[in-house]
Amino acid sequence: MRETDGAPTGPASQQGMRRANLALVLGVIARAPRSRAEVAAGTGLTRAAVSSLAEELIGAGLVVEEGPAAPSGKVGRPGTALGLNPDGPGGLGAEIGVEHLGACVVDLRGEVRAWHRQEIRNRGRSPAAVMADLAELVRRAAAEAGPRPAGLALAVPGLVGIDGALLQRAANLDWEEVPLVAELRLALRAAGAGELAELPLRADNEANLGGLAELWLGGGPPHFLHVSAEAGIGSAIVVEGRLLRGARGFAGELGHVPVHPDGPRCACGAHGCLEQYAGESAVLRAAGLEGIRGDWVALLAERAEAGDEEVRQALAGAGAALGIASAGAVNLLDPAEVVLGGGYAQLAPWLLPAMRAELAARVTVRPWADERLTVSRLGRRGPLLGAAAGVVRSVLADPGRLRA
Amino acid sequence: MRETDGAPTGPASQQGMRRANLALVLGVIARAPRSRAEVAAGTGLTRAAVSSLAEELIGAGLVVEEGPAAPSGKVGRPGTALGLNPDGPGGLGAEIGVEHLGACVVDLRGEVRAWHRQEIRNRGRSPAAVMADLAELVRRAAAEAGPRPAGLALAVPGLVGIDGALLQRAANLDWEEVPLVAELRLALRAAGAGELAELPLRADNEANLGGLAELWLGGGPPHFLHVSAEAGIGSAIVVEGRLLRGARGFAGELGHVPVHPDGPRCACGAHGCLEQYAGESAVLRAAGLEGIRGDWVALLAERAEAGDEEVRQALAGAGAALGIASAGAVNLLDPAEVVLGGGYAQLAPWLLPAMRAELAARVTVRPWADERLTVSRLGRRGPLLGAAAGVVRSVLADPGRLRA
Numbered sequence: 001m002r003e004t005d006g007a008p009t010g011p012a013s014q015q016g017m018r019r020a021n022l023a024l025v026l027g028v029i030a031r032a033p034r035s036r037a038e039v040a041a042g043t044g045l046t047r048a049a050v051s052s053l054a055e056e057l058i059g060a061g062l063v064v065e066e067g068p069a070a071p072s073g074k075v076g077r078p079g080t081a082l083g084l085n086p087d088g089p090g091g092l093g094a095e096i097g098v099e100h101l102g103a104c105v106v107d108l109r110g111e112v113r114a115w116h117r118q119e120i121r122n123r124g125r126s127p128a129a130v131m132a133d134l135a136e137l138v139r140r141a142a143a144e145a146g147p148r149p150a151g152l153a154l155a156v157p158g159l160v161g162i163d164g165a166l167l168q169r170a171a172n173l174d175w176e177e178v179p180l181v182a183e184l185r186l187a188l189r190a191a192g193a194g195e196l197a198e199l200p201l202r203a204d205n206e207a208n209l210g211g212l213a214e215l216w217l218g219g220g221p222p223h224f225l226h227v228s229a230e231a232g233i234g235s236a237i238v239v240e241g242r243l244l245r246g247a248r249g250f251a252g253e254l255g256h257v258p259v260h261p262d263g264p265r266c267a268c269g270a271h272g273c274l275e276q277y278a279g280e281s282a283v284l285r286a287a288g289l290e291g292i293r294g295d296w297v298a299l300l301a302e303r304a305e306a307g308d309e310e311v312r313q314a315l316a317g318a319g320a321a322l323g324i325a326s327a328g329a330v331n332l333l334d335p336a337e338v339v340l341g342g343g344y345a346q347l348a349p350w351l352l353p354a355m356r357a358e359l360a361a362r363v364t365v366r367p368w369a370d371e372r373l374t375v376s377r378l379g380r381r382g383p384l385l386g387a388a389a390g391v392v393r394s395v396l397a398d399p400g401r402l403r404a
Numbered sequence: 405m406r407e408t409d410g411a412p413t414g415p416a417s418q419q420g421m422r423r424a425n426l427a428l429v430l431g432v433i434a435r436a437p438r439s440r441a442e443v444a445a446g447t448g449l450t451r452a453a454v455s456s457l458a459e460e461l462i463g464a465g466l467v468v469e470e471g472p473a474a475p476s477g478k479v480g481r482p483g484t485a486l487g488l489n490p491d492g493p494g495g496l497g498a499e500i501g502v503e504h505l506g507a508c509v510v511d512l513r514g515e516v517r518a519w520h521r522q523e524i525r526n527r528g529r530s531p532a533a534v535m536a537d538l539a540e541l542v543r544r545a546a547a548e549a550g551p552r553p554a555g556l557a558l559a560v561p562g563l564v565g566i567d568g569a570l571l572q573r574a575a576n577l578d579w580e581e582v583p584l585v586a587e588l589r590l591a592l593r594a595a596g597a598g599e600l601a602e603l604p605l606r607a608d609n610e611a612n613l614g615g616l617a618e619l620w621l622g623g624g625p626p627h628f629l630h631v632s633a634e635a636g637i638g639s640a641i642v643v644e645g646r647l648l649r650g651a652r653g654f655a656g657e658l659g660h661v662p663v664h665p666d667g668p669r670c671a672c673g674a675h676g677c678l679e680q681y682a683g684e685s686a687v688l689r690a691a692g693l694e695g696i697r698g699d700w701v702a703l704l705a706e707r708a709e710a711g712d713e714e715v716r717q718a719l720a721g722a723g724a725a726l727g728i729a730s731a732g733a734v735n736l737l738d739p740a741e742v743v744l745g746g747g748y749a750q751l752a753p754w755l756l757p758a759m760r761a762e763l764a765a766r767v768t769v770r771p772w773a774d775e776r777l778t779v780s781r782l783g784r785r786g787p788l789l790g791a792a793a794g795v796v797r798s799v800l801a802d803p804g805r806l807r808a
Contacts, residue, residue, distance in 0.1 A: 017421075159770060168770065223651035237736070239648055246643075246738025247627035250770045257732035258766055260665065269768040270731075327674075328661035328732055332641070334650025362662055364673040366563060366572065366654045 018053075019400035021045060025053045026062060026399050030108075033066050035079030054082055061088045062108065062399055084108040089402065090147030091391030092199070094138050094184070095155040095206065095384040096130060098123050098172045098231040099295075102155075103137040105145035106388035108395070110217065113145035117384075123231075127178045128187070135187035142196055150395050150402065151200040153387035154184060155209045157230055162249030164202040171267055172231040204390075206383035207252055208243055210341050210376075211236020213386030215243075216393060218378045221336040225329050227254060227322065228342025228382065229297075231280050237333060255279060257325045277321030286314035297343035297380070304350045315350035322351060323358025326373075330363045341376035342383075348375040422457075423804035425449060429457045430466060430803050434512075437470050439483030458486055465492045466512065466803055488512040493806065494551030495795030496600070498542050498588070499559040499610065499788040500534060502527050502576045502635040503699070506559075507541040509549035510792035512799070514621065517549035521788075527635075531582045532591070539591035546600055554799050554806065555604040557791035558588060559613045561634055566653030568606035575671055576635040608794075610787035611656055612647055614745050614780075615640020617790030619647075620797060622782045625740040629733050631658060631726065632746025632786065633701075635684050641737060659683060661729045681725030690718035701747035701784070708754045719754035726755060727762025730777075734767045745780035746787075752779040 021043075028034060028042045040050045057063040066083040088108045095102035099121055105114040116137050122130050142149060158170025160180070167178040180203040188197040211226035215238050220226070222241040228234050233255030237244040244251050255275040256268050263272025276282050280296050288310050292299065303311040326338050338359070340348050356370045378385060395402060425447075432438055432446045444454045461467040470487040492512045499506035503525055509518040520541050526534050538558075546553060562574025564584070571582040584607040592601035615630035619642050624630070626645040632638050637659030641648040648655050659679040660672050667676025680686050684700050692714050696703065707715040730742050742763070744752050760774045782789060799806060 171769070221651070235736070239643070239650075244643055244648070244737070247625070247740035248738055248770070251736065251738040253735040253738075253769055256735045256766075256769050258728055259662075261663065261728050261766075270766040324662055324665050325732075328729075329736060331657040331660045332639070332655065332733055332736065333648070334652055334655040334657075336651035362660075362665075362674040365575070365657055365660050366652070 019398070021049065022053055022056060022399050023397055025050060026057055026396055029057075029063060029082050030084055030396050033081040033083035035081055037079050039082065057082075057399060060399060060402055061085055062395070062402075063088075086111065087146045089150035089395055090145065091388035091393075091395075092138065092142055092149035092152040092196070093155070093384045093386075093388030093391070094134055094152060095387065096122060096134060096157070096173070097206070098157055101130070101134050101137055102384045103134070103141040104384050104388050105141050105147065105149065106385070106392055107145075107147045108392055110389065110392065112385070112388075113147060114141040115384075116141050122173055124174050127175060127180075127183050130173075131183045131187035132190065135184065135191035135193060138188065138196060139191050139193040142193065149196070149199060149391065151202070151391040152184075152196060153209070153390050154180060154201070154203040155206040155383040155387045156180060156203055157206050157232060157234070159250045159253075160203050160205050162245055162247075164204060164249075167203065168250065202390075204387070205234065205249075205252065206230065207234025207342070208236050208245070209384075209386030209390065210234070210378070210382035211238055211252075211386070212243055212390060213378050213382040214238075214339055214341060214376055215241065216389050217385060218339075218376055218382070220339060223333075223335045224337040224339050225254075225326065225333060225335045226339045226341050226376070227326060227344060228340075228376075229278070229280065229344050230342055230380070233275050233279055234342070235329070237329075237335075239333075254325055254329065257328060259321050259324050274321055274325040278318035278325075283314050283318050286317055287311045297346050301346050304347070312350055315347055316354045319351035319354035320358055323355040324362065326355065327359050327362035330359065330368070331365065334366070336372065338373045339376050340373065341378065342380055345376045345379035423802070425453065426457055426460060426803050427801055429454060430461055430800055433461075433467060433486050434488055434800050437485040437487035439485055441483050443486065461486075461803060464803060464806055465489055466799070466806075467492075490515065491550045493554035493799055494549065495792035495799075496542065496546055496553035496556040496603070497559070497788045497790075497792030497795070498538055498556060499791065500526060500538060500561070500577070501610070502561055505534070505538050505541055506788045507538070507545035508788050508792050509545050509551065509553065510789070510796055511549075511551045512796055514793065514796065516789070516792075517551060518545040519788075520545050526577055528578050531579055531584075531587050534577075535587045535591035536594065539588065539595035539597060542592065542600060543595050543597040546597070553600070553603060553795065555606070555795040556588075556600060557613070557794050558584060558605070558607040559610040559787040559791045560584065560607055561610050561636060561638070563654045563657075564607050564609050566649055566651075568608060568653075571607065572654065606794075608791070609638065609653075609656065610634065611638025611746070612640050612649070613788075613790030613794065614638070614782070614786030615642055615656075615743075615790070616647055616794060617782050617786040618642075618743055618745060618780055619645065620793050621789060622743075622780055622786075624743060627737075627739045628741040628743050629658075629730065629737060629739045630743045630745050630780070631730060631748060632744075632780075633682070633684065633748050634746055634784075637679050637683055638746070639733070641733075641739075643737075658729055658733065661732060663725050663728050678725055678729040682722035682729075687718050687722050690721055691715045701750050705750050708751070716754055719751055720758045722751075723755035723758035724762055727759040728766065730759065731763050731766035734763065734772070735769065738770070740776065742777045743780050744777065745782065746784055749780045749783035 064085040066081040090107045159168040165181040181201045185197045214220040226236040235252045235254035256273045260272040266273040444451045468489045470485040494511045563572040569585040585605045618624040630640040639656045639658035660677045664676040670677040
């Protein structure tokens with residue numbers, strides 16, 4: 001009695017079944033090392049089928065024999081445990097921030113094997129110049145880490161089309177219609193990293209990747225709204241364990257939800273957007289710190305910690321605006337949680353009280369509790385982690401694709 | 405390189421394949437009558453497999469032989485066309501409104517075979533009393549129509565849990581925590597319709613069902629926001645052709661998105677909700693028609709049509725508030741369209757100009773065009789049609805379930 005996506009679009013086939021079963025077996029092994037017998041028991045496949053599928057996964061470098069499996073309490077000799085290969089294909093992540101660049105490698109087990117961050121003012125620089133610096137950072141991260149990457153994903157502070165290739169607009173970089181993937185490919189070749197330029201490449205909005213990192217690594221529930229800040233405000237909407245991207249890939253622009261419709265004019269042209277109350281410039285202005293340079297989040301956290309009343313007031317005002325916008329989003333989306341991430345995670349102690357008060361006052365047609373507003377433990381590492389982890393996830397979800 | 409739902413949870417099986425292929429064949433036939441050869445060509449299945457699957461679908465009463473298929477231009481005798489059985493299992497829909505009840509039957513082909521609507525003031529009546537009237541209406545609709553129903557779905561103006569059984573709250577009926585499915589089952593038995601009480605029963609929010617009707621019957625795109633009004637304001641968020649229900653089933657409460665956070669107090673306890681500017685009471689108050697009885701939508705449309713300036717101003721005000729709330733939703737969700745449905749469809753000529761102006765002024769970080777705001781042609785028939793059509797869709801999506 002539930003609506004569905006409609007009828008399937010092709011016949012089920014033996015080949016499709018084997019590919020699905022490869023993913024099934026790999027998925028069980030990814031949760032914890034398991035003997036072949038345990039994999040068979042956990043999947044419902046025969047032991048013969050599991051052995052054959054495991055052989056293929058080992059051949060592809062995805063799985064390794066780890067020595068004897070933990071004793072299961074059953075009689076008989078324990079089988080050899082199969083585990084993910086830490087030196088199998090990994091994920092390469094890259095990040096363009098308004099004030100930094102980043103590159104990292106995550107292995108199949110989710111361990112960070114290389115992590116580079118460089119503070120650099122990118123606002124107003126040309127995409128080509130920024131990409132040249134980024135490519136060098138990516139090259140170094142890839143060279144340093146053991147696993148050869150299966151793909152490269154790039155986080156950017158702007159609207160990326162659903163194809164993952166074209167940047168529509170990044171207001172805080174002053175970039176418009178930039179072919180990100182093509183530019184990055186060119187820059188990698190110029191940096192002497194031609195083999196990285198041949199990888200599957202994909203770009204995504206940093207807030208999307210931050211939300212996905214929270215889902216995959218941060219223990220987020222299957223339905224949540226992730227609200228984050230770098231220079232601008234972004235959000236990621238996760239529904240049934242998947243990111244909501246919208247018709248064109250531009251979903252999640254919580255920063256431009258009207259909070260006070262007659263409020264100050266925003267850089268986007270509208271009036272009273274959330275960014276006018278809780279964005280970097282607005283908070284610094286309210287705190288009397290307009291025009292400062294450097295890490296605004298660290299600066300505000302330090303001053304608030306030290307008891308600076310003007311800063312605390314500014315953060316409380318931002319929290320109230322975040323609460324109003326989030327309340328509208330909760331009424332619309334019914335998430336299980338609202339997660340404060342990115343730069344906001346570090347500022348949470350001073351944002352949360354006002355934000356909680358607004359949510360409690362405005363989410364009233366359904367049950368809501370203060371505990372549903374949580375703070376990400378990934379914070380500002382989220383987008384870069386999410387980029388690399390997404391590559392690994394796509395390998396685990398369809399290992400058959402690597403060989404195809 | 406795209407995130408996925410993760411690994412599959414069970415092995416693919418022969419039985420699962422046959423069930424999937426039954427749905428595949430039925431889906432092709434549902435789009436238009438087809439010969440067995442055409443079905444084979446369209447699905448990639450062998451003719452022998454199609455014949456066997458078609459036999460099973462005919463045996464289940466879902467498919468009938470329709471006579472010769474249309475000439476395809478190919479040499480040879482055309483095969484017999486297979487079509488959906490108009491007297492096969494249909495969908496039974498029921499609706500509880502604040503001021504009406506409804507019941508209808510839709511057949512496998514989507515034709516309405518029975519349609520009953522009764523004007524009755526339900527506000528403040530007990531669930532049991534309302535269900536008794538509704539059961540009688542449902543019994544009559546089912547008795548009148550040819551197809552035996554495969555299930556019954558109920559539309560209600562309130563928050564329904566994700567299990568489709570329990571009403572959390574219907575503010576405009578003054579109901580809380582009503583076990584809708586259990587109550588309707590009881591009422592059907594008491595009305596002498598015991599066989600209907602045995603059907604799969606499911607309840608849903610009327611705005612959700614209105615949105616699904618738009619998706620299935622109204623030609624809505626795969627991503628849209630459907631905004632509708634009866635006594636309250638509801639919305640349905642459709643993403644990739646599926647309804648977004650949220651963690652607990654309470655998504656879509658656009659009526660309680662804050663429009664002017666310091667505005668008048670809403671019945672929900674919050675301040676400045678959209679309902680305080682565009683809900684029935686608010687618009688009637690602004691039009692100087694507070695307290696009138698009867699069909700408020702028809703009355704406002706009639707007066708606006710006749711040139712009543714106060715009514716036109718009231719509707720323009722409602723349109724502006726709808727535009728502000730919708731702009732926030734568009735920035736958050738990136739739908740391909742915003743569709744004005746339910747009672748708003750009839751009031752669209754006077755709502756649209758102000759609504760379009762607000763959307764244009766506030767959806768600026770991405771392309772937006774006036775034409776993306778459209779009007780439903782289903783209007784207030786949506787929720788009841790959606791209820792019945794959902795039952796039919798679930799039969800078409802998994803015909804194997806009927807026999808299981």
